Structures are given as C-alpha cells and as structure tokens.
Amino acid sequence: MSDKKQIADALRGLADNESAMDVVEKQVEKYRLDLLRPVYKDRDELIGRVPSFWMVVLSQHSNFANFIRASDFKYVDCIDDVRVEWDEANPGNFSVNIKFHGLEGDFPAQSVTKRFRLVKVKDDMKVSGNDEDRESGDDDDEEEYERLLSDPVDVEWPVAYDSINPDKIQDKRASKKEYRTGMKTLFGWFRWTGLKPGKEFPNGESLAELFANDLYPYCVKYYIEAQRDLADEMSDSDNDDSAEEPLELPSDDDEVQDHSKKRRLE
Amino acid sequence: MSDKKQIADALRGLADNESAMDVVEKQVEKYRLDLLRPVYKDRDELIGRVPSFWMVVLSQHSNFANFIRASDFKYVDCIDDVRVEWDEANPGNFSVNIKFHGLEGDFPAQSVTKRFRLVKVKDDMKVSGNDEDRESGDDDDEEEYERLLSDPVDVEWPVAYDSINPDKIQDKRASKKEYRTGMKTLFGWFRWTGLKPGKEFPNGESLAELFANDLYPYCVKYYIEAQRDLADEMSDSDNDDSAEEPLELPSDDDEVQDHSKKRRLE
Numbered sequence: 001m002s003d004k005k006q007i008a009d010a011l012r013g014l015a016d017n018e019s020a021m022d023v024v025e026k027q028v029e030k031y032r033l034d035l036l037r038p039v040y041k042d043r044d045e046l047i048g049r050v051p052s053f054w055m056v057v058l059s060q061h062s063n064f065a066n067f068i069r070a071s072d073f074k075y076v077d078c079i080d081d082v083r084v085e086w087d088e089a090n091p092g093n094f095s096v097n098i099k100f101h102g103l104e105g106d107f108p109a110q111s112v113t114k115r116f117r118l119v120k121v122k123d124d125m126k127v128s129g130n131d132e133d134r135e136s137g138d139d140d141d142e143e144e145y146e147r148l149l150s151d152p153v154d155v156e157w158p159v160a161y162d163s164i165n166p167d168k169i170q171d172k173r174a175s176k177k178e179y180r181t182g183m184k185t186l187f188g189w190f191r192w193t194g195l196k197p198g199k200e201f202p203n204g205e206s207l208a209e210l211f212a213n214d215l216y217p218y219c220v221k222y223y224i225e226a227q228r229d230l231a232d233e234m235s236d237s238d239n240d241d242s243a244e245e246p247l248e249l250p251s252d253d254d255e256v257q258d259h260s261k262k263r264r265l266e
Numbered sequence: 267m268s269d270k271k272q273i274a275d276a277l278r279g280l281a282d283n284e285s286a287m288d289v290v291e292k293q294v295e296k297y298r299l300d301l302l303r304p305v306y307k308d309r310d311e312l313i314g315r316v317p318s319f320w321m322v323v324l325s326q327h328s329n330f331a332n333f334i335r336a337s338d339f340k341y342v343d344c345i346d347d348v349r350v351e352w353d354e355a356n357p358g359n360f361s362v363n364i365k366f367h368g369l370e371g372d373f374p375a376q377s378v379t380k381r382f383r384l385v386k387v388k389d390d391m392k393v394s395g396n397d398e399d400r401e402s403g404d405d406d407d408e409e410e411y412e413r414l415l416s417d418p419v420d421v422e423w424p425v426a427y428d429s430i431n432p433d434k435i436q437d438k439r440a441s442k443k444e445y446r447t448g449m450k451t452l453f454g455w456f457r458w459t460g461l462k463p464g465k466e467f468p469n470g471e472s473l474a475e476l477f478a479n480d481l482y483p484y485c486v487k488y489y490i491e492a493q494r495d496l497a498d499e500m501s502d503s504d505n506d507d508s509a510e511e512p513l514e515l516p517s518d519d520d521e522v523q524d525h526s527k528k529r530r531l532e
Contacts (some may be wrong), residue, residue, distance in 0.1 A: 010315035014486050017309045024301045032294040038291060043283045049276035220280050 026091070043220070044083055050223075054079045057219045060226035064215065067207045070184045075100065075107060075158060077084045084216040092118030092146065096211045107158040114190055116148045116208045148205045149194040157187045166191070285300065290359075299352045309486070310349055312510055316489075320345045323485050326492035330481065333473045338452045341373060343422060350482040358384030358412070362477045373424040382414045382474045414471045415460040423453050432457070 046146045055077050058064055068076070079100035095115040101111035107161050122144050157165045164182030182188055183201055192204030202209070213223070309485050313319050314473055321343050324330055334342070347365035361381040368375035423431045430448030435441045448454055458470030467473075481488070 007316055013312045014309065014316070014489075017305060018486055020305050021302065024298070024305060028294060028298040028301065031297055032290070035290045035294065036287065039283060039286050042286075043280065046276045046279045046283060050273055050280070139421045220284055223280075224284060245475075 015217075029091045030088075033091045034088070037086075040083075040216075044081070047219070048081065053223055054082050054219070056226045057215065057222045058082075060229070061215065063224055064210065067185045067203060067210065068189070069181075069184055074103075075186065078103060079109065079233075082211065082216060082219070084212050086212075090118070094208075094212050096208065096216075103158070106160050108156050110156055112153060112155045112190060114150060114153045114208075116150045116212075118146050119149050120144055121147050147194065148208055150192055150204070150208070152191040152193060155187055155190040161185065161187065295357050296354075299357045300354070306482075310347070313349065313485070319350050320485070322492045323481065323488045326347075326495070327481065327488055331478065332478065333469060334452045334455070335447075335450055340369075340426075341452065344369060344373065348482060348485070350478050352478075356384070360474075360478050362474065362482075369424070372426050376422055377434050378419060378421045378456060380416060380419045380474075382416045382478075384412050385415050386410055387413050401487060413460065414474055416458055416463065416470070416474070418457040418459060420455040421453055423448075427451065427453065 056077050058079060061071065065073075078100040079098055080101050081097070083097045085095050085097070087093040093116065095113050097111065097113040099111045100109060102105070157167070161182065162168050164178045164185070165187075166172075166179055166182050167177050169182070172179055183191070183199075188201040189204055190205055192201040192208075194205055322343050324345060325339065327473050329340075344366040345364055347363070349363045350364070351361050353359040359382065361379050363377065363379040365377045366373070366375060423433070427448065428434050429441075430444045430451070431453075432438075432445055432448050435445055435448075438445055449457070449465075454467040455470055455473055458467040458474075460471055
C-alpha cells in the first residue's frame with residue numbers, strides 16, 4: 001500500500017514537473033521572440049528592397065496553395081509585404097499584416113492586419129479567457145487545450161469576386177454555393193473567427209499558423225530555394241546577371257526542410 | 267544597373283540576417299537547456315520512483331521499435347533509466363546514458379553512456395572540427411552542414427547474442443551475415459560512429475536524435491499515453507487502484523503529436 005502511495009506521489013510530481021516545463025517553454029518562447037524582433041525588423045526592411053519577394057515565396061511554397069483557391073493567386077501576386085508580430089507579453093497571440101498593391105479597375109491597394117489570440121478551451125468549444133484559468137484549473141479533471149481565435153477584419157474584395165463576395169450576395173439562401181466558395185478564398189480567411197467550423201474559411205487556424213510558424217520565419221530560405229530551382233531550370237541558358245543568381249547561404253536542403261520545426265512557435 | 271546592385275546588396279544583407287538568426291537560435295537553445303536542466307534533474311529523480319517507466323515508454327513508442335531488432339526488446343525491458351545531457355557550452359553535443367538491470371546468466375547489469383558531437387561537414391564526408399571554421403568558411407562557396415558523430419563505447423552484449431556479437435565472431439569474412447545482424451541491434455548502436463555508412467548501425471544519428479529530441483523530452487507524455495491506452499483496454503474491468511489510473515495532464519492528443527517539434531534541439 002505504501003508502495004502504491006509512493007508511485008501515486010511520483011506521478012503527481014511528474015504532472016507538476018510537466019507544468020514546470022510548459023512554463024519554461026513559454027519563457028523560452030518569449031526570450032526567443034524578444035531576441036528575434038529586431039532581427040525581423042531589419043529583415044522586413046531588406047525584403048522590401050527585393051522586388052516580387054513575397055510573390056516568389058508564396059507562389060513557390062509547397063503548402064500555401066492548398067489553403068486557398070487557384071483563382072486567388074492573381075491577388076496573391078499583389079502581395080508586396082507580409083509581416084507577423086507577436087505580442088510581447090503574450091507570444092501566443094500574434095498579428096499577420098498583408099500589404100497588397102492594386103489592380104486597376106478590379107482590386108484596390110490595401111494593408112490588412114488580422115489578429116489571432118491563443119485561448120484556453122475545455123471540452124471542445126467552451127472558450128475561456130486567455131491565461132485566466134491557467135492556475136485555477138488545476139483541480140479540474142476536464143482536458144484543457146489551446147487554440148487560436150480571431151475576429152473578422154475588413155478587406156476589400158476584388159470586383160471579379162462580386163458573385164462570391166458575401167457582402168454583395170443578396171439572397172444568402174439562394175446563393176449558398178457562391179457564399180461558400182467566397183468563404184474559401186484568401187479574402188474569406190480575413191473573416192475567419194474559429195467559432196463557426198464548417199461555415200467559415202476551412203483550416204483558418206492552420207493558415208494563421210502557416211504564416212506565423214513557417215512562411216514568415218523561413219521566407220528567406222523559401223525565396224532562396226525558389227531562386228535555386230529557377231537557376232537550375234535556366235542553367236543551360238546564358239545567365240550572367242549576378243543579381244538573378246541564387247543566393248548562397250550556409251545551409252543544405254535537409255536543413256531547410258527542418259526549419260518549420262526549429263523556429264516553430266505555439 | 268544601380269537597381270541590380272541595390273537588389274544584390276539587399277540579398278547579401280538577407281544572407282547576413284539569416285546568419286544573425288542562426289546565432290539567435292543557438293543562444294535560445296542554450297537558454298532553454300539551461301532552464302530545463304534543473305527541471306529534467308527533478309524529473310529523472312521522480313521517474314526513478316515509477317516502476318517500469320522506461321519499459322512502458324520504449325515498448326509503446328510508435329517509432330523506437332523501427333530502429334532496433336525485435337529480439338532486442340528482451341533487453342530494452344531491462345532499461346531502468348535513460349538520461350540525456352546536453353553540453354552547457356555547446357548544446358549541439360549531448361550524451362545518452364542508459365542503465366540496464368541484468369538477466370541472470372545472460373546479460374549483466376550495466377550503465378552505458380554514449381556521447382554525440384555535432385560537427386560541421388563540407389562536401390559530404392570531409393569532417394571539420396566543432397565550431398572551428400564557423401567564421402573562416404564565409405568566403406567558401408561549398409555548402410556546409412552539421413551532422414552528428416560519435417565514438418564506439420564499450421557495452422557488454424547478452425550471451426544469447428554470442429553468434430552475432432562482433433567481438434566473438436572469429437572469422438568476420440565467413441560470418442558476414444551474423445556480423446551485420448549484430449550491428450543492427452541496440453548493442454550495435456553503441457559502436458556507431460557516423461563515419462562508416464552501410465557498415466555500422468543503420469540510422470545511428472536518427473536514433474541518437476530520437477533519444478535527445480523526442481523520447482527523453484516527452485517521456486512523461488508517452489508514459490501517460492501508454493497508461494491511457496492500457497486504461498481504455500481495461501475500462502470494463504474493475505479498476506479501483508488509483509496508482510494504475512492514467513494520470514490526467516492538461517494536454518490533448520494533438521498537443522502530444524506536436525511535441526517532437528516544440529522541444530526539438532538541433
């Protein structure tokens with residue numbers, strides 16, 4: 001009996017130890033982002049001087065295209081800048097800012113910022129405030145996990161999308177299919193809240209995480225990969241323009257593959 | 267022309283920026299390990315109080331079994347303790363310590379420590395010293411990457427493995443097949459160097475990384491998962507022994523899936 005009690009005590013100790021590790025991980029994440037913030041700021045400025053940087057990154061990324069509609073790429077090609085900023089106090093919360101240039105008569109130039117907040121959730125959909133019950137929930141047996149939520153943010157849709165633009169669809173019942181198609185576009189993602197699964201942009205949380213944990217942290221590596229692929233394709237043509245040559249960095253392909261793990265933020 | 271020069275300058279700036287990020291990542295990794303070290307130490311002590319902890323973790327892990335031979339599990343079940351320690355100055359280097367209890371007449375109790383060092387490598391197999399040419403390599407166009415190497419470490423093999431034990435095979439030419447079989451066992455892994463691909467334990471680097479980046483950091487989560495699976499299986503039987511019940515921690519399965527990324531060390 002004393003043995004069993006000792007084991008139970010050790011298991012309780014291990015549960016506390018796991019909590020201590022989670023606290024360390026959050027502290028490390030904050031430390032990392034505090035150190036990276038000025039480096040990202042310098043990088044944003046440098047990226048702004050490379051024409052079509054984000055067009056190259058977004059059009060060549062192996063997964064980004066799976067989230068949106070093929071017709072969206074006309075407007076993805078309008079993206080001049082992408083920035084992700086993490087809250088200093090709460091690095092689980094972040095915003096994605098996207099700057100588009102316009103297309104005459106179809107699509108206005110605009111800068112759109114969508115914010116995401118990491119919230120604690122119990123038994124699936126009961127959402128509790130951010131951080132609030134981190135301590136008080138200890139006695140509770142219900143499983144608790146974290147997920148992203150967001151609020152809809154205004155974005156001007158292309159005129160070419162009028163038929164699927166939810167603000168321009170008069171009869172939502174009659175145009176259910178068009179409404180749903182619209183919600184699956186990149187513009188639909190800006191309306192995503194995380195609270196109406198099946199009725200809004202699919203996998204909105206994953207696309208937010210793709211920006212924050214993959215596309216933004218590794219955009220330079222993706223750009224270089226894309227340029228390398230282009231250089232390989234053009235290797236038999238005359239290619240004496242040094243600015244067009246792939247940028248050599250001390251990294252191999254395997255390393256690039258791994259990066260979505262290394263700089264992952266949760 | 268001035269445009270092209272500006273772009274080339276920006277690309278060079280981005281290469282420097284990537285190097286600055288790598289420096290930050292290494293600094294963050296050191297910070298993380300410095301914070302985790304005392305937490306891991308407490309945890310090692312707690313784990314030592316839970317009988318068969320590592321037997322449960324190693325036998326239930328979805329990937330570990332793929333690295334070794336099925337017959338090795340008789341000796342995996344002898345593992346009473348696993349510890350990973352990262353070098354304070356150089357967190358890319360680490361050691362894996364495994365403690366076995368003995369099996370009467372077959373296998374002696376022993377504690378074996380295998381050290382791994384992360385080295386810079388150029389054009390595949392030319393190995394350079396750890397850290398040495400991090401700066402001097404800048405002008406070099408060759409791609410450089412990091413990989414693990416190790417030295418063989420003494421371990422006593424089970425008597426049952428005499429026929430495949432490389433130290434007991436008299437004629438290596440005649441017993442090539444037995445020799446190779448031996449090298450594929452867990453005991454073969456302790457001889458792995460990383461310098462003789464095809465002739466030593468297969469994927470020795472990956473097994474080292476599995477211990478350091480997955481099994482050791484997430485062993486408590488794996489233990490809980492395994493206990494939960496057991497509890498599910500026994501859910502219709504009388505089960506009033508609280509020490510045998512799954513330990514509830516604030517994490518969901520998705521989170522567990524993700525952990526190998528979150529605490530990943532490179």
